[in-house]
Amino acid sequence: MSAVTAAPAQVGSDQRAVRRRPRRLAGRALLTWIAEHALLLALAVVFVSPVVFVVFTSVMHSNQALTGDLVPRSLELGNYVRIFSEAPLATWYGNTVLYAVLSTAFMLVASVPAGYALAKLRFRGSNVIFLAIVVAMLLPPQVTAVPVYVMWSELGLTGSLWPLILPNLLGDAFSVFLIRQFFLTIPTDFANAARMDGASEWGVLWRVMIPMARPGIAAAAIFLFFRSWNDYYGPLLYASENQAAWPVAYGLATYRGIHGTDWAGTMALTVVVLVPVVVVFFLAQKVFVEGIALSGVKG
């Protein structure tokens, strides 16, 4: 009923909209516009201010950082130099890069073919494997922590980040899931055409499907990269006893413990941990936003 009445009315309102095209906001609409933008602006200030205060404090003299001052009196970039001598920051950074880069590369090798096969190839057991992947991806890691830790400890690899890097060679559940979701949205016609031309299944995957799935694969790669970059629980479990193996995020969590009152240095270290994330975000903004929508609801 409402659909019937709605149809003509919609035409009418469209015509009105066309006639009213000259964009002059009248009375109430203008007030709403102002109210909404004022609210957005206030919220934006609240969301941005933590970063501003952190950056401000990171360039304060370490004595001023202990006062209630909000704005730095002088520009002390020396904090950024000092933290490199007070913590093995270069090592931590190197560990983080190694952890994130190797994990991502290993994940791609195993998870792209798996995601493709689960989305596009009909075979017995694919549904069971998919359900197992969903369970693995949702399962709290603490449920399996003890036996997995025992395994790595028997291999003598605790005290390093390898127990966190190597499993990616055997796929990563969330990445397989995400890549599968993306492959589902790609039409099979091109793949079939390539098969007609005699391409093997691996040839179809490599030359036809992967190029078309690049946005989805990029999203999975970036998510895993940041999951590793940000990880705290994993390094705590496997590397906490070996300071030389710490990634930088874990080092940051312990820094204030060692340098108790050094807020300026702590904030400088926070900025150092944060900057690469922000840089990569602005380089790959589209991938992020589309990937997140993909992880929530497909298509």
Add this chain to the structure above:
Amino acid sequence: MTSVIDRLGSPAATGLPGPPASPRIPRKRRRRIAAAAMVAPTVAGLLVFYAYPLVASIYYSFTSYDLFSPPRWVGLTNYEFLFTSDPRIGNAALNTLWFVVVLVPIKIVVALAIAGLLARRTRGSGFWRTVFYLPSLVPPVAGVVAFVFLFNPGSGPVNVVLGFFGIEGPLWFSDPALSKPSLVLLGIWMMGDLMVIMLAGLLDVPRELYEAASLDGANGWQQVRFVTLPTIQPILGFSVVTGVIAALQYFTEAAVASSVASGQASVGSGTASTLGYPGDSLLTYTQWLYARGFSNYQLGYASAMAVVLFVTASILLVVAMRRISAFQPEEVS
């Protein structure tokens, strides 16, 4: 019975045109072999890192095990201690429950509200979206360290700004009554990924539905209640289920907040020395599991805690896999 269904489902039995039989078979078989090779590493990973550990956790939970001598069978002792005698586990479970009940809904409501504001914008939406999304990328450790600084009672900007208005700021992360709410503020600041999911959902709501509703005389709130919410209900369900599963394992933010706010060194000993600061208010279930298992090497007991966590999470897993369409396998094409 199953074989009948199998046959009914096959193209030959349903009378639908299937692929021509004989010349295709080698092709299909090659495809099956390729598919098996493609999923083999992942299947191996599922077996090694999920299936075996799940079974092993159950076994270890009936043993006393410290990693250095072989596990010794103790029957139900671990479970008995867990449910009757562990002095801190009840509090830890309640703290985790608090995050499930308070943090998850607040994050969803705020994410939905901000997404609602952004969905009405056409120009400049990219800018606003970036502002609200970016904090969710901040490494949680950095976010916690920043918030403990911002809210520190001595010189923190938050209390300084409150002071401008003549308000004496509280102790935030050092006050057992406010430490969890302080982490909720952090959670709100970092809700950006949820907001992006909500925004994608809101932008998918067909405009005609709103027009029809307003013709029927629905006001703004009624449109939200009867058009927006029902349409994005799958996304809300997804957010609740995945949010609760994440809250069940709430660890990093609480552990780092305890360690940084107490200002004590925690090198080498993990988080043991500062666990739960202030006053056990931030001790969550997974932190207690970690402390039992990996600080005290009571791996059998930690496994019993893991099994209890698994049983709890299973209920949610079942809900997730039944109700969320993205988690369901579908006909491959």
